[in-house]
Amino acid sequence: MNIAENTADTAQQAAHVVQADVQNQVTQSVTTLDQFKEFLLNHGPDVIYAIVIFIVGRYVARGFKNLAVRMMTHANYDHTVITFVSQLIYYAIMALVLLSALNKAGIPTNSFLAAFGAFGLAVGLALQNNLSNFASGLLILIFKPFKAGDWIAVGGVEGSVKGIQMMNTAITTKDNKTIFIPNSIITSSQVTNSSYQEDRYITFFFDIGYQNDHHKAIALLKQVFQEDKRILNADTLEIGIREFAENSVRIAAFPRVAKADYYPVYYDIMSKVKDTFDANGIDIPYPQRVVYVQREGK
Incomplete structure (x- = not known):
């Protein structure tokens, strides 16, 4: 009999615990819904404005990007600089749009700006030389x-430009070696x-x-x-x-x-001049040095 009563008491306590847990979850859900409802009532228009700012900002950023592409294409800029600069313009505008939308939605952006500023300063100090090469690459492309x-020919290197990259420029020499020169050195x-x-x-x-007839x-x-x-x-050669x-x-x-x-002309002319001078008795003198030897005792 005692065992049955203990079992019933345990089941009743478990039921009370479950009921309390369900009531607690329902209360939390209602509280969350109330908070969400209150947020929508207080900040709903601002959130809508933020969404509108973000959507319109994307179209504006794309418009400026396409405009930059058309202008640089018309000005016959290199494809690399067109792609890079247009992407840079797009993401710069989108960063401003995102900050404006967050600010309109009531989310403080001062901390974001401070964090980005500190991050940018740290990256700039760590990558100072690379940023210099990067900026020089932009100048070369523009x-x-x-x-x-x-x-x-630059910095003692002469050859054909294989490619202009963001950090360096690749030059292929006459003997088919590829040399990468940092852009900051080139500028x-x-x-x-x-x-x-x-x-x-x-x-x-x-x-x-000197004995020949010039x-x-x-x-x-x-x-x-x-x-x-x-x-x-x-016919008008300067000679x-x-x-x-x-x-x-x-x-x-x-x-x-x-x-x-x-x-081709350089090599052919050098060969023809040598043959012509030889055929007409024109001497190409060797370097000469006169050395005097003095003997001791004389």
């Missing part, structure tokens, strides 16, 4: 002192772009012996240049004695050629 495929150094103009001048220096040598050089149809200024060197008379010539013909 002002375009060179583009992919151009032949340039702070002198850059020689041999592909900027459609035509290029080749600078030639030819040395002949008038004859110049006439032979003019003939060599006129026979090569790739030379664009053969003459550059200097009287230690061991030779130095003749300078400046033929103009298409940039694609620069090296």
